[in-house]
Amino acid sequence: MINGVRIKLKVACWLVARIFHVLGLLLIVLAGVEVIPLLADLAVGNPDWMVFASAALLTLFLGMSLLLATANRSHRLTIREAYLLTALLWVMLPLFGAIPFYFSAQNIGITDAVFESVSGLTTTGSTVLTGLESFPPGLLLWRSMLQWTGGIGIIVMGVAILPLLRVGGMQLMKTESSDTSDKVLPRAKEIATGIGATYVGLTLICAIAYGLGGMTAFDAVNHAMTTIATGGFSTHDQSFGYFDNPSLPWIAILFMISGALPFTLYLKSIGRDPLVVFKNGQVRFFLGFCFFMVFVLTVWAWRTTDLTPFNAFAQSAFNVISIISTTGFTTTDYTLWGGASVVFLILTFSGGCSGSTAGSIKMFRYQLMWSFLKSQLNRLIHPHGVFPVTYDGHEVSSDIVLSVTAFLGLYLVTWFALSVALSISGLDFQTSVSAAATALTNVGPGLGPVIGPSGTFGPLPAIDKWLLAGGMLLGRLELFTLFVFITPRFWRDL
């Protein structure tokens, strides 16, 4: 038995090495992609093009290194090496991503550059920049592309790496993507290509839809990239509130939802039943939750503001789904709907489905916890009864339940600790608590006059920006991938 598990694990580690190989390739592609903002800036004669040229070279260098490090196909990464590489990648990449901001002509400091880059790659979408309309196109494209790259990186990590590292109950997702062990590689390659194609395809469709909806080509491409990535960066200070056309928010709703669904399901639906997506338990739960919360907030907005019922519905639909899907676009300051701040803070913690670009806690964990709480309540009444915890109709081992509860516990502790750290620098209660939440969950906007839907993170002290950037990375890597490094055991007999 133990031997069988070990062999599986070795296969797993070898697979991780393959994945980093693929990521190395992706980086080289990214370096190539950096030519796009370079050309955009060259076209309008902005000297920022040189910045992108150097950034592209650096990215190319990192990609080549990764490729070489994993070139030996028989080399197997240990679990610890897998953790280190994952963490390193997510800490290094934002630093590379910050270069164009820092060296641009926009006078962005090192703190703001790194914050914006982390917020981009983790698809959080909190911004420290204002006056976006006056920015050169290259830098705006770069912001959107950071989110877009981050989005695909997150899907790959959620589908392939985290389940193998057994982080936060993600091992539950293992069966979905790698159920047949005899032909892992062909399937992995197939899945990676399929996911990539779906991602590009959805982005293109979204961009065309935005264009037809009345956006300029530039806005359409930028917003398509940040919508599918559930990121939330916009090319306008007012976010989606800038656009007049009433069809645009509905297009955004559709594609924010698309970005928050499990990408592996799209592959399953191709050539088979296109409705297979809606037969998935997590997707149903997610959509049901979205409908329910949109309904609740529609009533809320209608009762507490002078919006018409339809406008209340439209505003509620857009902003609720933007927060649940962890996108973070806004059209209005919903914190002015009497008392709704608490609800929006709680929605911050929902998140989309696993294997999507969405952050936060995610639906499958809530489904699991719901089944777990029911089983616990029933056991109180019938101490000798057997009440298994189930997910999507299958019994779930107590190992996975424990893993998910540990994740939730650590999530809470991290949120509290981050809130305290922020309040030490003098932020008020609502700002500290909501900034910590929105960073950890990779949503974007916080609450209150400073970091709320109509504010930015710009005015915060530098130390808080670094703390929040750390929070974004922690949340994005599902906490444990970074917290393993603080255990003495990790560094023992290395």
Next chain:
Amino acid sequence: MINGVRIKLKVACWLVARIFHVLGLLLIVLAGVEVIPLLADLAVGNPDWMVFASAALLTLFLGMSLLLATANRSHRLTIREAYLLTALLWVMLPLFGAIPFYFSAQNIGITDAVFESVSGLTTTGSTVLTGLESFPPGLLLWRSMLQWTGGIGIIVMGVAILPLLRVGGMQLMKTESSDTSDKVLPRAKEIATGIGATYVGLTLICAIAYGLGGMTAFDAVNHAMTTIATGGFSTHDQSFGYFDNPSLPWIAILFMISGALPFTLYLKSIGRDPLVVFKNGQVRFFLGFCFFMVFVLTVWAWRTTDLTPFNAFAQSAFNVISIISTTGFTTTDYTLWGGASVVFLILTFSGGCSGSTAGSIKMFRYQLMWSFLKSQLNRLIHPHGVFPVTYDGHEVSSDIVLSVTAFLGLYLVTWFALSVALSISGLDFQTSVSAAATALTNVGPGLGPVIGPSGTFGPLPAIDKWLLAGGMLLGRLELFTLFVFITPRFWRDL
């Protein structure tokens, strides 16, 4: 095996019946005790004495009923009957306790009367009353006595009932109080008497100390009762801020801590090693946590206010220990210490030790969760290693770990739900979130200008007072004891 468990369970249920028998006796004693405020009001010629007379008769009636219902020594309560009786007792008692408030000459409405009574019996200490100095002595005594009675009720429930109902990991405490199964009854009686004597003894010593510290006899008795019960009702609007004598807060600190320690440990220390209390893992953890947080908040208060270092220490020590022990006395508005609100909100969730009068989450759950998180982190690095979760040096079954995590999860959900419910009525973010927290954890003061350390719950809308009273009961009964009633299974084949 199963049979063995069943027999143990039958013994357990029979024990629960015995406990309710004892509680019936306690109620009759309580009815007798109600003669005290009656006499106090008679002495100053306040007509409220008639109110106490009728309340005493009603309480006597309930006590006699319980006594008769459990008179048959061979009758065994089923688990469900045990839940029902526990819940009924805690819902009925506050209604009895509200009678004197409602019928008094102080013009207290039904909502406020019930809120004050629930806040008293659950030892929360949130108040809706102002102008306490002008109140008749009978009613002030009644408030303190509600807390004092609630306090001993909670210890009995925590030591004897909840471990048997296996609520929220309390089964972990079973071994402490009932490790020798061959002579359960003599031990139970002995323990009950011992705890009662300790409780009365500590209250007397505390009252004497307060008297020596400069309080009037009346204030000393009232504050002694609410200190040992970690309740926090005061006879003055300014709470402990009313008293000038610098030794009084230190006396309060000592006895708030005494009330938050496991009362069974006091028994173990009598006649044996008096220091056995400090050898207990939970007590050490609790004291260590208190010291650490007092230190942190001392530095905080010193840096953000113009307090001298010693005054910062004194204010920090009193208010931090008041919140951690879930007492809720205040000497100053600590929310004015720049950004400290978040810390005090988090401290609300700490709680004292199990088997004490303290509410909230309590230390043993944090110790268990700490060990659990460590084991989970280690398992991520060594998937085949065995990393048991331990408590006080002993391995803990995954059943108990799951039970505690379910408790924490439900705690969070209840907190969030209560916050949303409060914000619907229009309370602002900070008030909703902190009112829900302080009710659920039975601490007392919230945050913000209305319900903060220098405010009261009086101005809140009536619906919110009922919601908060519900929250106090939920927290006091460790959630599951009430949530069990919403499972369909509870009502099946009854």
